[in-house]
Amino acid sequence: MDKLNFLNVIAWIAVFVSLLLAFFLFTVKTQNKLANRLFAFFFILSALDLSGFFFYKFIEGQLNLEAFRWTTCLLGMPLFYLFVLAVCYSDFQLKWKHLWHVIPFLVVNLIFIPRFYAADELQKIQFFEVHNQMPEMLFFRVVVEVQYLFYIVSVYLILKKYKELYLENYARTGFSTYRWLFQMTTVFLIAHSIVVLKNLLRYTNFKETFIWANVLVGSIALLVTCWFIMKALNHPELFRGINSKLKLAKDILPETEEKQTSDTFENDVIKNQILSLREYMDQKEPFLDPSLTIQELSNQINMPVRELSVLINHHIDQHFFDFVNEYRIQKAMKILKDSSKSNLTVLEILYEVGFNSKSSFNTAFKKYTNLTPTAYRNS
Structure with a gap:
């Protein structure tokens, strides 16, 4: 030929x-x-x-x-x-x-x-x-x-x-x-x-x-x-899309700044909001839902989604994705160090803390601890 x-x-x-x-x-x-x-x-x-x-x-x-x-x-x-x-x-x-x-x-x-x-x-x-x-x-x-x-x-x-x-x-x-x-x-x-x-x-x-x-x-x-x-x-x-009407925090921020009053009052309000948010994350553990969105979290804590977006992405200086994963990793670290749960496999743990992918769990875990989940458990 x-x-x-x-x-x-x-x-x-x-x-x-x-x-x-x-x-x-x-x-x-x-x-x-x-x-x-x-x-x-x-x-x-x-x-x-x-x-x-x-x-x-x-x-x-x-x-x-x-x-x-x-x-x-x-x-x-x-x-x-x-x-x-x-x-x-x-x-x-x-x-x-x-x-x-x-x-x-x-x-x-x-x-x-x-x-x-x-x-x-x-x-x-x-x-x-x-x-x-x-x-x-x-x-x-x-x-x-x-x-x-x-x-x-x-x-x-x-x-x-x-x-x-x-x-x-x-x-x-x-x-x-x-x-x-x-x-x-x-x-x-x-x-x-x-x-x-x-x-x-x-x-x-x-x-x-x-x-x-x-x-x-x-x-x-x-x-x-x-x-x-x-x-x-x-x-x-x-084929899983997002809503095109969503705005980035950097685009929302100028709108919220126009409504601000004194710097001292603003700082106190932001600190209280961050404290309340972290308390809610620790106590209610909404991050265990693998499909959690910022809209769902805003509904749970009764805070406007735009305000919550600025709070996390600007004031806490984390993407919502990283903010939630940090709590998931902290939960996973506790389980890995708990001797009473040593029978749980890494795969079982990642699903339990809200991840739905082993590769993404390993990547996120190593990002926060510089160790793989197995190495962390054995350390």
Whole structure:
């Protein structure tokens, strides 16, 4: 089997797997249907893009269709961007304003009209023969790279804010959604960088290298798609979002400062609030609930959630996530040192104190004690 046939086989498999994953996302039962559908359409577009490795065999007399297929890649990153929003924020909904994401796709297709879509068959064939040197194609490739850079930066900024909001408002210890989305975005960035380097070979004399680069890109696309399938099958809990109306403590703080009176009075009030909060944490142990949120804690102590957020994240200078985990670790330390509970395993202890993941428990425990739970018990 020569390299072109090998490339075709890889492309066919990658297209099939992408469509299979799209079908799975459309049909799987989940609370976040919008995120699944956006991701499914993303993989349909990926399949359409990957079909370019063999699609040329079927486009005789259908050159308009091939050019249109090229431009559909401009819809991929907007779909991924909207997918990330839908995963991160449980109340995210598509609105008419999101149609602006289609503008680059429409602009590029409009530019193709005069000298391609509206041209006769002979002109289209001539365009195809030298399309890499045509100004329309150069403009198209510049738009693709600028658009990709814009969306990849935007996704990283969304994830940064999501992480901050999560740490300030939630105490669930798995934190798998952020890690998964961050890994996925990084994989996309690396894969796209390889594609860019491959495309640069078009403009060199290394045609043999360009073919092998296509084989590499097709193989990477197949591996990445298989990785997504494994993630989707093994981690159905990944689609768990937060409320987009939440605010960071640094954004709430200016609003609360406007209501402050004298510094002495303010300091006394804050000290009393912190003391009451810590007494409640020690006596009632709300941190034993693995899904505790700052909203639930505010309801329990009858303090407005915005005020509680500023108290913990600003005045105590801890994220809510770390604040709660500190109490969980202290509880775990007491159990580990209690000889009457020496029969309890580390796994049983972590569930008892409010953790739901062994890896997150070990990480948090080592952060506070510089020891693993087992080493602490034996010390």
